[in-house]
Amino acid sequence: MDTFDLIDQYLKGTLSEAEKIAFENRMQEDQNLKEEVLIQKQLFASHDFNTKEVENDWYTSELQLVKEKLKSDENKKLSDKIKRIGLEHTVPTLVTKKKRQPRFIYAIAATIAVTITTLMLFFNKTSLPNYYEKEVNWNELPSFTVKSDVETTISEGEKQFREKKYKQAIKSFETIAPNDKWYPYALLYIGASYDQLNENENAIATFQKIAQLSDFMEHSKGYWYQLLLYLKTNDKANALEMKKIILENPSNYKYQETKELDF
Numbered sequence: 666m667d668t669f670d671l672i673d674q675y676l677k678g679t680l681s682e683a684e685k686i687a688f689e690n691r692m693q694e695d696q697n698l699k700e701e702v703l704i705q706k707q708l709f710a711s712h713d714f715n716t717k718e719v720e721n722d723w724y725t726s727e728l729q730l731v732k733e734k735l736k737s738d739e740n741k742k743l744s745d746k747i748k749r750i751g752l753e754h755t756v757p758t759l760v761t762k763k764k765r766q767p768r769f770i771y772a773i774a775a776t777i778a779v780t781i782t783t784l785m786l787f788f789n790k791t792s793l794p795n796y797y798e799k800e801v802n803w804n805e806l807p808s809f810t811v812k813s814d815v816e817t818t819i820s821e822g823e824k825q826f827r828e829k830k831y832k833q834a835i836k837s838f839e840t841i842a843p844n845d846k847w848y849p850y851a852l853l854y855i856g857a858s859y860d861q862l863n864e865n866e867n868a869i870a871t872f873q874k875i876a877q878l879s880d881f882m883e884h885s886k887g888y889w890y891q892l893l894l895y896l897k898t899n900d901k902a903n904a905l906e907m908k909k910i911i912l913e914n915p916s917n918y919k920y921q922e923t924k925e926l927d928f
């Protein structure tokens with residue numbers, strides 16, 4: 666049997682016990698297969714097909730989005746339309762008195778196949794960047810008041826950043842010396858500016874500098890922003906490494922948010 670046949674029979678509960686165990690072992694080693702099974706289960710459910718219960722601890726944020734999409738009014742309208750067309754075009758009873766076979770079953774099967782392919786392509790390409798889009802928030806950067814010449818530079822750089830003049834902001838913040846107490850904050854804005862300019866390598870390098878400033882109380886922000894940039898660029902290996910580092914210490918910045926990230 667090919668993969669879709671296996672998924673179909675697994676969800677219908679028609680595999681032998683040995684086949685079922687072998688298939689579940691395969692799913693444990695193949696994340697894409699797990700996602701295909703769960704997506705097809707949701708698609709079957711949206712068309713009122715009963716399937717066996719599947720352990721739901723494999724669900725990720727992306728699959729939850731699939732569930733919501735399948736419940737959407739748009740999808741329900743499409744499902745109803747497919748059923749309506751199918752019921753209007755059933756195979757007539759033959760002289761041999763064979764049982765009538767509604768064509769909409771095949772229409773639904775085709776829809777499922779196309780939808781699964783589309784969803785898998787979508788998630789394979791955008792799942793990690795989706796995490797970035799959800800978590801990134803440069804409004805969390807500290808804001809400054811003017812008290813000294815250095816802080817005037819800091820405030821000017823912040824103003825330029827808020828006005829989306831990112832290149833100017835970088836130039837302003839780069840005038841802050843490494844031995845100045847405002848240097849780590851300047852780096853935060855520089856890294857954020859590079860991110861907004863889509864200069865991802867420069868942004869990551871800047872946040873690496875922040876993470877290395879062990880005397881800076883908020884140096885763990887460097888780990889978090891590196892994690893976001895790795896998610897943005899679909900670099901799963903480095904994203905997992907940053908996640909591991911952050912979770913080594915509950916006091917690290919965005920520890921709980923990192924703990925809840927499932928990718």
